[in-house]
Amino acid sequence: xxxxxxxxxxxxxxxxxxxxxxxxxxxxxxxxxxxxxxxxxxxxxxxxxxxxxxxxxxxxxxxxxxxxxxxxxxxxxxxxxxxxxxxxxxxxxxxxxxxxxxxxxxxxxxxxxxxxxxxxxxxxxxxxxxxxxxxxxxxxxxxxxxxxxxxxxxxxxxxxxxxxxxxxxxxxxxxxxxxxxxxxxxxxxxxxxxxxxxxxxxxxxxxxxxxxxxxxxxxxxxxxxxxxxxxxxxxxxxxxxxxxxxxxxxxxxxxxxxxxxxxxxxxxxxxxxxxxxxxxxxxxxxxxxxxxxxxxxxxxxxxxxxxxxxxxxxxxxxxxxxxxxxxxxxxxxxxxxxxxxxxxxxxxxxxxxxxxxxxxxxxxxxxxxxxxxxxxxxxxxxxxxxxxxxxxxxxxxxxxxxxxxxxxxxxxxxxxxxxxxxxxxxxxxxxxxxxxxxxxxxxxxxxxxxxxxxxxxxxxxxxxxxxxxxxxxxxxxxxxxxxxxxxxxxxxxxxxxxxxxxxxxxxxxxxxxxxxxxxxxxxxxxxxxxxxxxxxxxxxxxxxxxxxxxxxxxxxxxxxxxxxxxxxxxxxxxxxxxxxxxxxxxxxxxxxxxxxxxxxxxxxxxxxxxxxxxxxxxxxxxxxxxxxxxxxxxxxxxxxxxxxxxxxxxxxxxxxxxxxxxxxxxxxxxxxxxxxxxxxxxxxxxxxxxxxxxxxxxxxxxxxxxxxxxxxxxxxxxxxxxxxxxxxxxxxxxxxxxxxxxxxxxxxxxxxxxxxxxxxxxxxxxxxxxxxxxxxxxxxxxxxxxxxxx
Amino acid sequence: xxxxxxxxxxxxxxxxxxxxxxxxxxxxxxxxxxxxxxxxxxxxxxxxxxxxxxxxxxxxxxxxxxxxxxxxxxxxxxxxxxxxxxxxxxxxxxxxxxxxxxxxxxxxxxxxxxxxxxxxxxxxxxxxxxxxxxxxxxx
Numbered sequence: 001x002x003x004x005x006x007x008x009x010x011x012x013x014x015x016x017x018x019x020x021x022x023x024x025x026x027x028x029x030x031x032x033x034x035x036x037x038x039x040x041x042x043x044x045x046x047x048x049x050x051x052x053x054x055x056x057x058x059x060x061x062x063x064x065x066x067x068x069x070x071x072x073x074x075x076x077x078x079x080x081x082x083x084x085x086x087x088x089x090x091x092x093x094x095x096x097x098x099x100x101x102x103x104x105x106x107x108x109x110x111x112x113x114x115x116x117x118x119x120x121x122x123x124x125x126x127x128x129x130x131x132x133x134x135x136x137x138x139x140x141x142x143x144x145x146x147x148x149x150x151x152x153x154x155x156x157x158x159x160x161x162x163x164x165x166x167x168x169x170x171x172x173x174x175x176x177x178x179x180x181x182x183x184x185x186x187x188x189x190x191x192x193x194x195x196x197x198x199x200x201x202x203x204x205x206x207x208x209x210x211x212x213x214x215x216x217x218x219x220x221x222x223x224x225x226x227x228x229x230x231x232x233x234x235x236x237x238x239x240x241x242x243x244x245x246x247x248x249x250x251x252x253x254x255x256x257x258x259x260x261x262x263x264x265x266x267x268x269x270x271x272x273x274x275x276x277x278x279x280x281x282x283x284x285x286x287x288x289x290x291x292x293x294x295x296x297x298x299x300x301x302x303x304x305x306x307x308x309x310x311x312x313x314x315x316x317x318x319x320x321x322x323x324x325x326x327x328x329x330x331x332x333x334x335x336x337x338x339x340x341x342x343x344x345x346x347x348x349x350x351x352x353x354x355x356x357x358x359x360x361x362x363x364x365x366x367x368x369x370x371x372x373x374x375x376x377x378x379x380x381x382x383x384x385x386x387x388x389x390x391x392x393x394x395x396x397x398x399x400x401x402x403x404x405x406x407x408x409x410x411x412x413x414x415x416x417x418x419x420x421x422x423x424x425x426x427x428x429x430x431x432x433x434x435x436x437x438x439x440x441x442x443x444x445x446x447x448x449x450x451x452x453x454x455x456x457x458x459x460x461x462x463x464x465x466x467x468x469x470x471x472x473x474x475x476x477x478x479x480x481x482x483x484x485x486x487x488x489x490x491x492x493x494x495x496x497x498x499x500x501x502x503x504x505x506x507x508x509x510x511x512x513x514x515x516x517x518x519x520x521x522x523x524x525x526x527x528x529x530x531x532x533x534x535x536x537x538x539x540x541x542x543x544x545x546x547x548x549x550x551x552x553x554x555x556x557x558x559x560x561x562x563x564x565x566x567x568x569x570x571x572x573x574x575x576x577x578x579x580x581x582x583x584x585x586x587x588x589x590x591x592x593x594x595x596x597x598x599x600x601x602x603x604x605x606x607x608x609x610x611x612x613x614x615x616x617x618x619x620x621x622x623x624x625x626x627x628x629x630x631x632x633x634x635x636x637x638x639x640x641x642x643x644x645x646x647x648x649x650x651x652x653x654x655x656x657x658x659x660x661x662x663x664x665x666x667x668x669x670x671x672x673x674x675x676x677x678x679x680x681x682x683x684x685x686x687x688x689x690x691x692x693x694x695x696x697x698x699x700x701x702x703x704x705x706x707x708x709x710x711x712x713x714x715x716x717x718x719x720x721x722x723x724x725x726x727x728x729x730x731x732x733x734x735x736x737x738x739x740x741x742x743x744x745x746x747x748x749x750x751x752x753x754x755x756x757x758x759x760x761x762x763x764x765x766x767x768x769x770x771x772x773x774x775x776x777x778x779x780x781x782x783x784x785x786x787x788x789x790x
Numbered sequence: 791x792x793x794x795x796x797x798x799x800x801x802x803x804x805x806x807x808x809x810x811x812x813x814x815x816x817x818x819x820x821x822x823x824x825x826x827x828x829x830x831x832x833x834x835x836x837x838x839x840x841x842x843x844x845x846x847x848x849x850x851x852x853x854x855x856x857x858x859x860x861x862x863x864x865x866x867x868x869x870x871x872x873x874x875x876x877x878x879x880x881x882x883x884x885x886x887x888x889x890x891x892x893x894x895x896x897x898x899x900x901x902x903x904x905x906x907x908x909x910x911x912x913x914x915x916x917x918x919x920x921x922x923x924x925x926x927x928x929x
Contacts, residue, residue, distance in 0.1 A: 251839065493823065540825035581834070582843035582874070584929040588826045594834055594841045602822040602834040602841050 018045045039076040064115045067122040068093040250577040256282040261598035298326040318368040325375035337456045341449040353390030384474040392466040395421040426450040488567040491542035501608035506553040518724040534615035535566040558612040641718035643689040648751040658706040686763035687717040714763045797882035807923040813866040815881040830929040844875045852902025874927040
């Protein structure tokens with residue numbers, strides 16, 4: 001029954017597409033009554049619908065289109081002239097077809113729509129000799145391309161039909177005969193029906209595509225080309241063929257890379273030119289094939305409404321489905337790969353997320369739950385979100401189950417943030433345990449979802465607020481096959497970094513300008529922002545680097561954050577083809593795959609989000625006494641400074657533009673307020689110690705924390721910059737005083753949280769009144785400047 | 791019905807795997823090490839355009855892995871339709887063995903081998919340890 005449903009659904013979708021074309025064609029026909037191409041196109045559309053509807057036993061639809069087809073055949077063969085009345089009745093027919101399709105789509109049957117009046121009208125026109133060839137003879141001499149509308153024309157039409165039916169096997173013999181006679185005999189129709197029905201997807205598309213071809217050789221060439229619309233220019237291709245094509249293009253790209261390498265070594269201008277040409281063609285071919293494979297996500301989503309309806313009615317839930325971003329395109333390989341995970345997540349959201357109507361009413365939610373699917377492009381990736389407004393997931397339940405299942409110890413759980421605990425849902429042991437499912441109501445087969453998404457280089461995570469709902473977020477690459485990458489060297493080994501993650505490259509000069517240490521962690525001052533640095537050698541567990549000189553910082557973007565990856569050398573940018581790697585290597589969790597470089601060597605592709613996570617772990621262990629309870633999800637990086645009297649202050653790092661160490665002599669006083677000349681500007685300064693009543697501890701050299709917003713800059717004075725730490729919101733105590741927001745514990749030392757806004761406004765009262773647009777523009781300008789520099 | 795085994799030497803011992811599972815034997819080729827991989831992974835090698843995992847069978851059998859100066863052979867076996875390259879000291883002949891000479895592994899066999907050795911063929915002058923190729927290729 002399912003297979004049948006599938007055929008019917010495809011038929012409906014197909015026919016809708018064709019009907020839109022039909023509407024256009026018929027309207028165009030009114031102003032261009034003689035166009036043979038338009039008539040042929042209309043005829044074929046109706047013919048296809050008729051054939052398939054007969055096969056699927058939609059008898060009303062069949063009889064309606066049958067009469068319509070007869071009328072169209074006469075028009076097309078020039079036996080009758082297009083008139084207002086004819087157009088009207090044909091449009092009526094299209095409307096009736098649309099109604100019937102609508103009914104078929106929603107109920108699976110033709111319903112109670114009465115097609116008899118339309119059929120009668122069509123028949124009346126058909127029977128009316130005044131509308132026929134006798135009254136207004138078709139081969140009108142003045143009709144521009146109608147002149148050769150004789151036997152020759154009919155033959156060419158027949159040839160056209162022959163062409164068209166190529167894909168429909170034996171139809172070849174029957175179709176032209178039928179059409180040339182302009183008299184679709186009932187028997188021959190019957191024999192072709194099953195064939196069309198068997199391949200409903202194939203039948204209609206090739207028809208219009210080739211329809212215009214034979215006509216082009218006729219005098220009406222210009223006109224015919226003009227009416228070829230988008231639908232007529234598309235063909236359907238077997239996906240296996242596309243897959244094979246993609247693989248070959250992948251290999252071609254690799255061969256091209258090898259060739260380019262060779263040519264560069266040989267220094268032969270002829271070879272170089274040939275290789276450049278090859279390169280160009282390979283690139284174009286690759287882009288073309290990629291484009292061919294892009295499909296809107298709706299191809300997967302269009303099954304969802306039905307699924308949601310079935311599941312929710314089976315479970316007694318009321319669910320409204322919202323879908324945003326249906327047009328978001330991605331590679332069909334990726335589409336295929338997300339089908340199952342998506343189904344799983346949707347099922348899960350309804351089954352375990354959205355409560356029963358009674359429960360929802362009790363907790364004050366509307367009876368009907370909302371399931372939202374959202375897809376959008378972000379940074380070269382596709383993000384798909386599945387959100388329900390159900391009961392959410394309680395981390396505590398998950399945590400206690402994880403302990404019970406011996407997946408984690410109580411101590412480990414203690415050290416985890418709620419966000420991290422939710423990620424436990426993806427552990428294999430979690431999902432197979434039936435008991436957990438019953439109690440927590442979540443986690444069935446989530447490891448399978450994760451495995452599948454991991455398999456295509458994607459990421460899945462979950463966020464949930466108990467009581468209000470859960471969001472599962474998939475981030476997946478646009479395409480699987482070929483990607484641009486940067487090859488880098490670290491400890492004499494080569495690795496590939498996907499360009500998607502790469503923002504820019506910075507060379508480190510011999511003076512190591514810009515490199516700083518906050519605590520033990522190296523940072524780079526990049527245009528006023530502090531960029532945490534991670535050495536790829538450390539990540540890979542290779543020997544420590546002796547000197548930073550000559551190293552390169554690859555500024556990378558991963559999981560929403562930026563960091564700088566220190567590599568020894570940048571080799572090249574290359575198109576790479578990700579090859580599958582053994583599971584044993586995948587589980588290391590650092591590599592997205594492997595590829596072959598131009599010289600034939602195997603190179604590992606770094607999984608940048610994984611590297612970022614690993615790097616974070618490294619930093620955490622490096623910073624001794626780092627607060628382990630700090631979760632990654634809700635943490636904020638804090639800059640810790642000392643201000644005399646043994647006091648430490650912490651402030652959000654994000655608000656800090658620059659850190660400077662300057663001699664105390666830069667301070668000047670203007671009108672009782674402290675200022676300094678900084679970057680050719682008079683910058684107001686506030687001494688944090690003084691502000692907090694700690695007594696200004698003057699030293700020769702001071703640490704300046706510079707905050708810039710728009711064109712305004714304020715500098716805060718501290719004694720020393722101590723560290724950068726992660727801090728999560730929960731652990732803050734509320735003890736506070738003027739200019740303070742509370743306190744946290746950093747390295748066993750109570751550290752006060754600075755109210756940065758208060759501090760800054762103490763120096764410059766109107767600091768925050770800067771127009772945000774100015775702020776943005778200056779940032780943009782900065783970025784543009786940076787882009788030029790890089 | 792005689793058993794056909796592709797044999798190889800490793801630390802002066804003779805091993806064999808089902809010949810039907812062996813794709814080819816080659817000299818070791820330039821390969822890429824994989825940081826943080828288990829010590830049984832020798833690296834990845836390009837086998838005619840395919841990225842193939844190289845398993846250090848010495849390490850897999852609980853011995854010292856091959857060093858950079860060793861020149862082991864690659865014995866490419868088929869695991870679930872995918873090639874995997876096993877590193878061995880030297881590749882020997884394909885032998886036809888009488889199933890009657892096959893016996894369970896001696897209990898005195900080192901523990902590291904017990905897991906992988908499915909049994910022993912006693913030949914005239916030496917013993918042939920039959921390996922479970924699927925387990926051997928697992929890292």
